[in-house]
Amino acid sequence: MKNITETAKNTKIEELQNRLSELIEMAHTEKDAKEKKKLIGQISKCNGELERVKSGKLITRQTKRDLVAYSFIAPNFIGFCVFTLIPIIFAFALAFMNWDGSNPLSFEGLNNFRRLGGDTFFKAALKNTIIYCIGTVPLTMVASLALAIILNQKVFGRGIFRTLAFFPYVASLVAITSVWKLLFHPSKGPINNILYTYFHVSQENLPQWFSGGLCIVSMILFSVWKYMGYYMVIYLAGLQGISGELYEAASLDGAGTWAKFKYITWPQLSSTTFFVVVMLTINCFKIYDIAVMLAGGGSGELTTSATVLVYYIYQKAFIDWDLGYSSAVAMVLFVMVLAVTLIQFKLQADKEA
């Protein structure tokens, strides 16, 4: 019995050795780099197999080493799998199904996506989200860049102003929305009182800051104010990375402030700007909390003039329990964010090339 296995082993070893020398020969003569790489891969595989057969052990030393390495990745990777990867894959799959969270899943094909076209609330949410993004991204970028440039100079009380600009970002959203609602209260707020008293706006024409078309404007203003401090800090870091010599050389050549900004500051900041724009866009598409807090009132329900995609996803999923349809809306959001980000990456790559 043992003899047979012994012979089988020997023949196997011989076979592998032949194959190995054959491969090495081939690798020597092969010219194409890609093919060569492939062959080398095969050689090491063959080597490993040979070693395994010779030693008679189940796993080679190399595999053992690999396993140890994977075991180090495992804790993080398992967490990522369970909490991120699988839910994402599941959400993709759900977009083509009908599910209420308890009853068995049923396959719907593209029906969920077909429903989107005729859904007034979805269209309103999509429109509002896009308007909000178009308003917020450039405004926040310009405001934070301006702040950064001003506060990068040696102005009096620079530290205090930097802190003040950063403060809204740190403050709790719930608290500051309450303050905003107080300030912009349609009949008792100081803003409308000033409009009424000093600008003689009649009572019926006072702006209703948190309803109708103005609602999105309030949301944009609010988020620019809240987030400009954060992006200011990023710009400040970018500004401090620009070498002072460039400005010195430019002033020797007689460049004015605008020329310095146009030819030195802006190009030098391009990678910072890229980061800021990508982050801003992604965050803007995800807007939910600001809308609910500013326009939701006590019940947190949004009308068509204030509804946004993430809110609609939540509503469809956890109030109406239409998880499939909700995932379809989420896919639309995903595709939008992906497309915008890819375009930005492309533009940045072109710029750098």
Next chain:
Amino acid sequence: MKKKVIGLMMSVAMLASILAGCGSQPAATTGNTDSGNGTVASSGSAEVTGDPVTLKWAIWDESTTQYWGDLKAAYEAKFPNVTIEMVDLGSTDYMTVLATELSGSGSDFDVVTIKDVPGYATLVQKNVILPLDDYIASDGVDLSKYAGATDQVVVDGKLYELPFRNDFWVIFYNKDIFDAAGVAYPTNDMTWEQYDALARQVTDTTFGSQIYGTHYHTWRSTVQLCAVLDGQHSILDGNYDFMKPYYEMVLNQEKDGVCRKYTDLKTEGLHYSAAFSGGDVAMLNMGSWFIATMMSNLKSGEYDSSLCGNWGIVKYPHAQGVPAGSTLGTITGLAVTSASDTPDAAWDFVKWVSGEEGAAVMASSGNFPAIMTEEVKAAITGLEGFPSDDASREALNVSNLYLEVPYGENVSEINSILDSYHGSIMTGEMSIDDGIAAMNREVSAIN
């Protein structure tokens, strides 16, 4: 090689999760059928043998609502072997949280409180609560005691909840304001026109000392549901033209300063109780649950009795040609979860709470049980702090009760649509006609 291993690990992980997902559901269902079979054999055995049973019960606002604790204490005193474990899910989004808790197979609730009909519809469609008909039949529960309320929540011939609390809408009014204005109090037989005129009579728009003739909370029900009281319409209709006169009435009142503006209320999140207890609101349309709140908060001194201590209630106004006494109702029910290990014990608890004994406990703290008997009414009107006039006592006699939201298949979606366009109309984003047209269009699209 490495790529392969990662790929392998991913597929193993996915496979495992899929298997886990599939595995749990059949297990849960078999569990149900088992316990279902057990029903007949061991009905009431928990009582006889006295096996210790723990029931997990989903509720809201334990600290501010007295009756949860009262019911638990009374039931545990009567059945010492049963322990009721209350889990407070908060009132703001109770039904959403509950539906999430009951999704999947990880839930261990035995009894859940059903706060509203859209939420009830969701749970029924998710198959997470049990139909109670077999229990009702075998224990001989007489559904006629609930005065037709249970008929409005029957789903495909099956009933999944038993109501233990039944609130109906009345008009609360502040007698001091009417006295100061020299206007007669509201009566138990008012039409909406009379109510509107009365509200305008007591209104004072002088800046700094405004008196609002009436107040509408931001809920859809405060405006829209005045319209369904004629008995011919329902919010499931799909055509909402009948709501127009009521929107007109409220928006005109808003324009003339008779009530606070919807946009103001929405912005500041003013609660109706704060509005009424502030002493500048003459009339408030609200559910009877506010009676208990008024009584207990005036007693504890939380509400200033010089501002709102002299209050009364009258029946809801009615449309021309409809007799007085029709009003809106909201039932609060109990249901047994399909995941419960001890559905029989859970049913016993549900039966007791929604029965006469539970009703007595509810009435003792000024709440309205689903079973309204003369004794219950006497118990409530006899409580300290209940308005002493005859009209207030008479206001508790309801002739017709229409549920705010009767059961319908798409009731949850219809609710969302109506809520949204109610907001659009009240904020002035849409005209009344446009808003109602949008409701008609959207609701007919889902039906």
